[in-house]
Amino acid sequence: MLRTALGAAVGLALSASMALAQAFPDKAINLMVAYPPGGSTDIGARIVAGIAEKIIGQPIVVVNKGGAGGQVGWTDLTRQKPDGYNIGFVNLPATNTVILDKDRQAIFDENSFTPIINQVLDPGVVWVAANSPFKTLKDLVTAAKAKPGELKAATTGILSDDHLAILMLEEAEPGVKFRLVHLVGGAAQMKETLGGNVDVSFDNVGSIVTQVKAGQVRALAVMDDVRSKFFPDVPTTKELGYPKVISSSTRGIAGPKGMDPKVVAKLAETFKKAMEDPEHQKKMDDVGLAVKIMTGDEYKKYFADIHAQAKKYTEWAKARPQK
Amino acid sequence: MKRGWIVASLVLLGLCGLTVWQSALLPQIDDLGPGPGFFPLWLALLGLVLSALLIVETARMPAAPAAETLIPDKAATFRILAVIVMLAASAAVLEPLGWRLTALLLTAILLPALGARSLLVIVPFCLAASFGVFHVFYYWLKVPLPIGTFGI
Amino acid sequence: MDTLDHLLAGLAAAMSLQNLLFALAGCILGTLVGVLPGVGPAAGTAILIPLTFKLDPAGAIIMLSAIYYGAMYGGTITSVLLNVPGEAASVITCIDGFQMARQGRGGAALGIAAIGSFIGGTIAVLALVVVAAPLAALALKFGPPEFFALMLFGLCLVTGLAGRSLIAGILMTTIGLLISLIGIDPVRGAPRFTFGMPELYDGLGFIPVVMGLFGVGEILATAEKPYREIIKTNLKDVLPTGAEWKASVGPIIRGTGLGFFLGLIPGVGAIIPTFMSYIMEKRISKTPERFGNGAIEGVAGPETANNSYANASMLPLLTLGIPSSPTIAVLMGAFIINGLTPGPFLFAEKPLLVWTIIASFFVGNVMLLILNLPLVGLWAKILEVPYQYVCVGTLLFCLIGAYSINSSVFDIWVMLGFGVIGYLLRKLDFPLAPAILGLILGPQLEKSLRTSLEMSAGSFWIFINRPITLVLLVLSAVVLAVAALNLAPNQIREASDD
Numbered sequence: 022m023l024r025t026a027l028g029a030a031v032g033l034a035l036s037a038s039m040a041l042a043q044a045f046p047d048k049a050i051n052l053m054v055a056y057p058p059g060g061s062t063d064i065g066a067r068i069v070a071g072i073a074e075k076i077i078g079q080p081i082v083v084v085n086k087g088g089a090g091g092q093v094g095w096t097d098l099t100r101q102k103p104d105g106y107n108i109g110f111v112n113l114p115a116t117n118t119v120i121l122d123k124d125r126q127a128i129f130d131e132n133s134f135t136p137i138i139n140q141v142l143d144p145g146v147v148w149v150a151a152n153s154p155f156k157t158l159k160d161l162v163t164a165a166k167a168k169p170g171e172l173k174a175a176t177t178g179i180l181s182d183d184h185l186a187i188l189m190l191e192e193a194e195p196g197v198k199f200r201l202v203h204l205v206g207g208a209a210q211m212k213e214t215l216g217g218n219v220d221v222s223f224d225n226v227g228s229i230v231t232q233v234k235a236g237q238v239r240a241l242a243v244m245d246d247v248r249s250k251f252f253p254d255v256p257t258t259k260e261l262g263y264p265k266v267i268s269s270s271t272r273g274i275a276g277p278k279g280m281d282p283k284v285v286a287k288l289a290e291t292f293k294k295a296m297e298d299p300e301h302q303k304k305m306d307d308v309g310l311a312v313k314i315m316t317g318d319e320y321k322k323y324f325a326d327i328h329a330q331a332k333k334y335t336e337w338a339k340a341r342p343q344k
Numbered sequence: 345m346k347r348g349w350i351v352a353s354l355v356l357l358g359l360c361g362l363t364v365w366q367s368a369l370l371p372q373i374d375d376l377g378p379g380p381g382f383f384p385l386w387l388a389l390l391g392l393v394l395s396a397l398l399i400v401e402t403a404r405m406p407a408a409p410a411a412e413t414l415i416p417d418k419a420a421t422f423r424i425l426a427v428i429v430m431l432a433a434s435a436a437v438l439e440p441l442g443w444r445l446t447a448l449l450l451t452a453i454l455l456p457a458l459g460a461r462s463l464l465v466i467v468p469f470c471l472a473a474s475f476g477v478f479h480v481f482y483y484w485l486k487v488p489l490p491i492g493t494f495g496i
Numbered sequence: 497m498d499t500l501d502h503l504l505a506g507l508a509a510a511m512s513l514q515n516l517l518f519a520l521a522g523c524i525l526g527t528l529v530g531v532l533p534g535v536g537p538a539a540g541t542a543i544l545i546p547l548t549f550k551l552d553p554a555g556a557i558i559m560l561s562a563i564y565y566g567a568m569y570g571g572t573i574t575s576v577l578l579n580v581p582g583e584a585a586s587v588i589t590c591i592d593g594f595q596m597a598r599q600g601r602g603g604a605a606l607g608i609a610a611i612g613s614f615i616g617g618t619i620a621v622l623a624l625v626v627v628a629a630p631l632a633a634l635a636l637k638f639g640p641p642e643f644f645a646l647m648l649f650g651l652c653l654v655t656g657l658a659g660r661s662l663i664a665g666i667l668m669t670t671i672g673l674l675i676s677l678i679g680i681d682p683v684r685g686a687p688r689f690t691f692g693m694p695e696l697y698d699g700l701g702f703i704p705v706v707m708g709l710f711g712v713g714e715i716l717a718t719a720e721k722p723y724r725e726i727i728k729t730n731l732k733d734v735l736p737t738g739a740e741w742k743a744s745v746g747p748i749i750r751g752t753g754l755g756f757f758l759g760l761i762p763g764v765g766a767i768i769p770t771f772m773s774y775i776m777e778k779r780i781s782k783t784p785e786r787f788g789n790g791a792i793e794g795v796a797g798p799e800t801a802n803n804s805y806a807n808a809s810m811l812p813l814l815t816l817g818i819p820s821s822p823t824i825a826v827l828m829g830a831f832i833i834n835g836l837t838p839g840p841f842l843f844a845e846k847p848l849l850v851w852t853i854i855a856s857f858f859v860g861n862v863m864l865l866i867l868n869l870p871l872v873g874l875w876a877k878i879l880e881v882p883y884q885y886v887c888v889g890t891l892l893f894c895l896i897g898a899y900s901i902n903s904s905v906f907d908i909w910v911m912l913g914f915g916v917i918g919y920l921l922r923k924l925d926f927p928l929a930p931a932i933l934g935l936i937l938g939p940q941l942e943k944s945l946r947t948s949l950e951m952s953a954g955s956f957w958i959f960i961n962r963p964i965t966l967v968l969l970v971l972s973a974v975v976l977a978v979a980a981l982n983l984a985p986n987q988i989r990e991a992s993d994d
Contacts, residue, residue, distance in 0.1 A: 048495070051488070057822070057902070058538065064829060084488045087902045089680070089697030096694055124686035125697070173951055179685030202950045203682070205943070208819050212762045215816060216636030218951065231832055232817055235839035308832055343375035344953055348924045356671060363674060363689075370688065376946070376954040380681035380688055383942055387674050394667040401663055416720045423719040427891065428916065431712070434895060435908040450895075451888055458719065460884040469885060473892050487900050 045105055045284050049080040052274070053109030055094025057087035061227055061310060062110055062272050065141055068304045073295035077287075084109075090178070092119045092127060099129040101277050105284035108137065108276040113324065115270070117331035118180045122339070131328045135280040136320045138292045139273030141305070142313035143225040145186045145244035146255075150214050151237055153221075158242040158261050161221060162190075165197045170344065174199035175210045175219040183223035185334040186244055186268035188341070193263045201343070214238065225270050226251055230309035244268040251309055271313070271327075273320060289316045349402045353395045360391035426457040442492025447474035503625055506851025510558070510859050518555045519856055522562025523863050529563060530570020530582045537567040537583055537823040541830070553834040554849055558856040560830050561810070564823055565860050568766070568806050569613055569868065572799060576605045577878050578890050580711035580897075584702060585766035585802050588774045590710045591929060592787060592794030599790050602879060604736045606872040608744050608792055609799040610865055611736075616752040616804035617861040621854065623756055624811055635760040635812065640947035641958050643763065645968035647941045650768060652972040652979075653775045654930050662979075665930045672934020675700060679939070682946040695906040699939065704898040704907040705914050706932065711894045712915025713922055715887050722883045736792065744796035747777050751800030758801075759808025762820035767936050769805040770798035774929075788929075807857055813838050814850060 054066045063085060070081040086094035086109075094109060095116055101107035111134060120127050147158060155161045165172045176184040184203070191197050202219050204210045207228035214222045215237065230251045232238045243249045244266055246259040258266040274292060276285070295301060296314050305312050315323055363384055370381025416424065430450055438446045451470040460466055481487040509515065529540030541563055551559065571582030576593035589609070596605040638646075654669045679699035681688045690696040736744065751773045758769040777797040778787045787794050809820040817839035819825035831838050836846070843850050878886065898911040921928055952958035959965050 049491075058826075082486075082488050084903050086904065087698075088904070089694045092694040092697060093902065093904070122685075124684070125694075126687070126692050127694075170953065200950070200953055202947060203685075204947065208825060209763060211816075212636060212812075212818050213639060215818070216639055218639035231837040232839060235817060235837055235842075237817065237839055308829065343950070345924070349926075352920075352924055352926060353667075356667065359671075360674075366689065371684075374683060376949040377956075378683070378945070380683045380686065384674065384677050384688070387670055387677070391667060391670040391674065394663055394670060398661065398663045398667055401661065420720040423722075424716050424919075427712075427715055427719050427887070428912070431891065431895070431908075431912050431915070435905055435912065438895075438899065438905055438908070447892060447895075451892070454888050454891070455884055458884040458887060459722075460882070465885070469888075473889075477892065477896070481896065481900075487896075488903060489896070489900065490903075 045287055046077060046079045048106065049082050050077070050105070051084050051107050051109075052081050053084050053086055053094055053098050053107070055086060055088075055091035055098075055110065055112070058085050061143075061308065062112060064308055065272060065305065065310055066110055068301060069140060069292065069295050072298050072301050073291050076294050077291045089125075090119065091115050092125060095119065096128060098275070099133040099277050103135065103277040103280040105276065105280060105288060108274055108288065110140075110272050111136070111275045113271045113273070113327045114182050114185065114331040117328045118185075118335050120328075121332050121335040122180060131324070133278050134275040134324075135278055135285060136324050137274045137276060137285055137316070138289045138296075139271055139313060139315040139320050139323070140292075140296060141227075141272045141310045143227045143270045143272075143310060144249055145182060145223060145268035145270075146226045146229060146249075146252075147190075147221060147223055147241045147244070148214075148229055148233075148238050149221050149241060150217070151239055153239065155221065155241065156239070158256075158258075161241060162194050162197055165199060166194075169196065169198040170200055172199055172221065173202050173219040175202045175204050175213060175222040177204060177206050177210055177224055177228075179203050180335060180338060182225070182268055182270045184338060185331065186223050186266070188334050188337055189244075189266045189268060190258075190263065193266050211238075226311065227309040250311060271323075273315070346402055346405060350399055353398045353402065357392060357395040357399070360388045360395060363388035364392065423458055426454060430454045430457075439490050440492055442494070442496055443489040444474045444478050444496050445492060445494070447477060502847050502851040503855060505848055506853075506855035507858070509554070509848065509852040510855040515555060515558055515852070515856060516859065516863075518551070518559040519562045519860050519863055520867075522559040523566040523860060523867055526563035526566020526568075527570040527573075527864075527867070528566075530567040531573050537564055537571075538821075538826050540567055541823055541826045553836055554852050554856075556834050557827075557831060557836070557853050558860075560827055561853065561857060562860045562863070564827060565617065565803070565806060565857070565864060567823075568802055569610065569864055572609045572613075573606065573875050574893070576602055576609070576795070577875060578711070578886070578893070579714040580890055580893055581706055584706070585770055585805075586799075587706050587710070587767065587932060588770045588798045588929070589795055591774070592789075592791050594714075595788070595790035596792065596795065597876075597879060601790065601792075602876045603872050604740055604792065605795045606875060607869060608736050608740065608796045610868040610872070612744065612748045612751065612796045612800035613803035614861050614865040615748050616755055616800035616802075617807045618858060619752045620756045620759065620804040620807035621857045621861070624808065624854065624857075631760055631811070633816070635762070636816070636818075638761045638964065639962075640944045640951065641962050641965045642968065643761075644941065644944040644948055645959065645965040645972070646761075646764075647937050647944060649968050649972045649975070650772060650933070651937050651941070652975040653772065653779070654933050665927050668927050669930040669934040672931035673938040673941075674934075675931075676935045676938025677942070682939075682943040693906075695904065700910055701898075701901060701904075701907050702935065703901055704911040705935065707894045707897055708911040708914030709918035709921075709928055709932070711890060711897075712911060713918025715890055715894075716915060716919035717922055718883055718887055740792045743791075743793055747773070747793045747797030748800045750776060751797040752804045755801035755804030755806075756808045759805040759820070760811055762809075762812045762818050764805075765821055765936075766802060766805055766809075769801040771933055771936070773797040773801035803861075807861075810857070814842065814854075815839070 052066055052070050054063045056062050066083050070083050074081040086097055091112060098109040119125055120130050149155050174187050187199055204213060207224055210222045210224055213219045226243060226249050229238055233240055240252050240255045242258050242261055243252060243255050244258045246257060246267060248257055293314060293316060296312060302312060367381045367384030367388060371379035372381045373379045430453060434446050434450050448470055451473045455466050478489055481489050541560055567583060571586040572589055574580045574582040575586040575589040576597050579590050579594040581587045581590055593605045596602060676699060678689045678696055680697050687697055754773050755769045758764045774794055774797060777793045778784050781793060809824055812818045812820045813824050813828055819828045828838055836842060894911060898907045901907060948958050
C-alpha cells in the first residue's frame with residue numbers, strides 16, 4: 022500500500038516535472054547580467070536576448086544587477102529558484118576569482134551554478150601604444166628581463182583575467198617581473214597606455230579591436246591557441262612558445278544549481294539557435310566579440326578547468342609582493 | 345538648536361571613535377605606501393578632533409533667544425513616521441509583491457495619511473502610480489521593475 | 497580654412513530635415529530620460545541603442561548624442577522643482593535651484609540653466625572645432641599623479657563650501673570621505689568596513705545616497721511643515737530679471753571654461769566640474785551668504801559647466817577613441833555598432849560624417865533651448881500641485897530611481913537611511929554639500945594615489961617631478977594657507993573676548 026502510494030507520488034512528481042518541461046516557459050524569463058548596462062556583457066546579452074525571445078515565444082528580460090565586480094549579481098542568481106525563469110551570465114574567470122578570493126566571503130561556490138551555454142570567448146591580448154619600442158612579444162620579454170620590476174604593466178583590475186595573465190607570462194619566462202599597475206577597466210588602460218604612463222597593457226581582444234584598426238595601438242600576442250579572427254596577423258602565445266600562457270574572458274549563461282535537465286536542454290537549444298543566427302554573428306562581430314558556443318558537458322568541463330587554473334593564479338596573486 | 349548641534353557632534357564623535365578602532369585593525373602600511381587602514385585611521389582621528397572642537401565651539405556660542413523647537417508636534421510626527429514606515433514597508437514587500445501591488449498600497453495608504461481627501465483624485469493617482477508606471481517602465485522603457493510571486 | 501569648410505558642409509548636412517528630426521526626437525527622449533529617475537544618461541542611452549539600429553550611421557549618432565545632452569538637461573528639472581537630482585551631475589543644482597523654486601523663481605532657475613547650458617555647450621563645440629586634436633593628445637599626459645593632485649586641489653577648495661561654521665564644514669567633508677572608504681580597498685582589493693555584505697563592496701551607491709539626502713530628506717521636511725500656500729510661477733517669470741542676468745554672466749563664462757578643460761581629461765566625470773564651479777562662484781562672490789538660499793549664480797555656473805563638460809568630453813572619444821565617462825562609453829558602443837571606429841582615422845576617413853556629428857551638437861543645443869524655454873512654465877506648474885501628491889509622487893520617483901540602478905532593494909534601504917539623516921541634518925542646518933564632495937572625491941583620491949605609487953614602485957618623487965602635479969599641489973597649499981589665514985583672526989578675536 023505504502024509502496025503504491027510512493028510509486029504514485031513519484032510518478033506524479035515525474036509527470037509534473039515533465040509537464041513543466043513541456044510547458045516551459047509559460048512566462049517571461051529573467052536574464053541577469055552582473056554588471057551595469059552598457060558593458061560588453063550587457064551588450065552581448067541584449068543582442069542574444071532579442072533573438073532568443075522570438076524563438077522561445079516568451080519575453081527574455083535583461084536584468085542588470087551590478088556591483089562588487091559581479092558578486093552581487095551572482096549571489097542573487099544562486100539564491101533563485103532553479104525553475105529556469107531566473108538565469109544569468111557568468112563571466113569566467115571573474116566568477117571563479119570571486120569564489121576563490123577568501124577576502125570576499127562569497128556565499129556561493131563553483132558548484133552553485135548549472136552551466137547552460139557559453140556565448141563569448143574573448144581571448145587575452147598583450148598590447149602597446151603604436152609608438153612603443155616593443156614590436157614583438159620577444160622585445161617586451163627581453164626588455165623586462167633586462168630591467169626586472171621596472172616595466173609598468175597595466176591590468177584592468179586586481180584579480181581580473183588580465184592580472185592572472187601577467188602572472189602566467191612571468192611564470193612561463195623566469196626572470197621576467199613586471200611592475201603591476203591596476204587600472205579600473207579598459208578605457209582607463211587605453212588612456213594611460215596612449216599617454217605613456219604605462220609601458221604595456223594586458224586586456225582582451227574585444228576591448229582593442231577598434232584601436233588596432235585605427236593604428237593607435239599594436240597587439241603583440243593573443244593569449245590563445247588559435248589566432249583571433251579579428252587579428253589574423255597577430256601571433257598567438259602558443260606559436261611564440263608559451264603554450265601555457267592561455268587566458269581569456271568568457272561569458273556564458275548559467276542558472277542556480279539543481280535545474281531540471283529538460284529545462285536546461287530547452288534553454289540550451291533555444292540560445293544555441295539564437296547564437297547561430299546570422300544576425301547574432303554579425304552584431305557580435307561588429308562589437309568585436311568572438312562567439313564561442315559550448316553546451317552540456319563541454320561547457321561544464323570548461324568551467325571546471327578554468328576554476329582550477331584560476332585557483333592557482335589567484336593564490337599566487339594574493340601572495341606576490343608588490344615591489 | 346544649540347543642543348541639537350552638540351548631540352549631532354557627539355554622535356559623530358562616537359562614530360569616528362568606532363572607525364579609529366576598526367581601522368587600527370587593518371594594515372597601516374604596505375610595500376608601496378599607505379595600506380588599507382591608513383586613510384580611515386587618520387581621517388577618523390581628524391574627525392574625532394573636529395567633532396570635539398565643534399562641541400567646544402557650539403557650547404561657547406550664545407544661546408539663540410527663544411530657540412526654535414526641534415521636536416515636531418504630534419500631527420507632524422505622525423506624517424513623518426507615516427512616510428518613513430511606508431517607505432520601509434515598500435522596500436520590504438517590493439520583491440515579493442511586485443511593483444504594482446507595492447505602489448498601489450503605498451499610495452493608497454500614504455495619500456490619505458498625509459491628508460488627501462478627494463477620492464476622485466486619489467483613485468486615478470494610485471492606479472497611474474502602480475499599473476501605469478509599471479507599464480511605461482517595463483514595456484516601453486525596458487526597465488525591469490519587479491514582478492511579484494502572484495505574477496503581477 | 498579647411499576646418500571651416502568641413503564645418504559648414506557638416507552644418508548643412510546636420511540641417512537636413514531628416515537629421516533635424518532625429519535631433520528633435522533625441523532631445524525629447526533625452527529630456528524624459530533625465531526627468532525619469534533610475535534611467536540615468538548611461539542606462540537611457542544603452543536602452544535606446546536598439547532603436548537606432550534601423551537608422552543610417554549619422555542619424556543614429558545624432559539621435560544618441562541628443563539623448564545624452566537632453567538627459568543632462570532633464571536632470572536639472574527635477575533638481576530645481578523637487579530637490580531630487582534626476583542624474584548625478586545635477587546634485588549641486590538642488591542647493592540653490594530648489595531654494596529659488598521655493599521663492600517662486602523656479603522658472604528663472606530653469607531658464608538660466610537652459611540658457612547657460614546653451615552657451616556653455618555652444619562655446620565648447622566651437623572650441624572643439626578650433627583646438628580639437630592637439631589638446632586631446634595633451635590631456636592624455638594627465639595621468640594618475642596629476643589626477644591625484646587635481647582631486648586634492650578640489651578637496652582643499654571645500655573650505656569655500658562651509659556654512660556658518662568652518663569646523664562643521666571640514667568635519668562633514670571628513671565624514672563624507674570616511675563613508676566613501678566603505679568598499680573594496682584599492683590596495684589589496686579586499687573589502688573594508690563592509691560587514692560581509694557584497695552590496696557594500698562597491699561602496700554606498702552615490703545615487704541612493706543623494707536621493708536620500710535631498711529627495712527623501714525634503715519629503716520628510718515637507719511632511720513636517722506642509723507649505724499651505726501654493727507657489728505660483730508666472731510664465732513671464734521664466735526669463736531671468738535684469739539683475740539675475742547680470743549676476744549670471746560671470747558664472748556662465750567661468751563655467752564654460754572650467755567644464756571645457758575638465759571635459760578634455762578622460763575620467764573626471766560630470767559631477768566634479770559642477771562642484772568646482774559652485775565652489776568657485778561662492779568663493780569669488782561678494783555675497784557668499786546668499787549661496788544656499790537661492791543664489792542664481794549657484795545654478796548658472798554649475799549648469800553651464802555641466803553642459804560644457806558634456807560637449808568637450810566628446811573630444812577624447814572622437815579624436816582618440818577613449819570614452820571619458822560611462823555614458824560616453826555607451827555612445828562609443830553605438831558608434832561601433834553603426835560601423836564607425838572612433839579615433840584619429842575617423843576624421844581622416846569620414847570627415848563629412850564627423851563634422852556632421854559635431855555640427856549636430858550645435859543644432860542639438862539650439863533645439864534644447866527652443867524646446868525647453870517654453871516648457872519651463874509648464875514644468876513649474878508641478879509646484880502648484882497640492883503637497884500630498886507632490887510628496888507621494890516624489891517618493892515613487894525616488895523608489896524607482898534607487899531600485900532600478902542595480903535592481904537592488906538594498907539601495908532603497910540606503911536611500912531611506914540617508915533620507916532620515918538628511919532630514920535631521922537639514923533641521924539642524926548642518927552643511928550637506930561638503931559631505932557629498934568628500935563622498936565623490938574619496939575613492940578617486942585613494943585610487944589615484946595608489947596607482948601613482950604602483951607606477952613609481954612606492955616613490956613619492958612621482959608627485960614632485962611631474963610639472964602639472966607640482967603646480968596643482970602648490971595651488972592646494974596656497975588655498976589651504978589662505979583659508980588658515982582667514983580663520984586665524986577669528987580665533988584671536990574670540991580668544992581676546994574671554
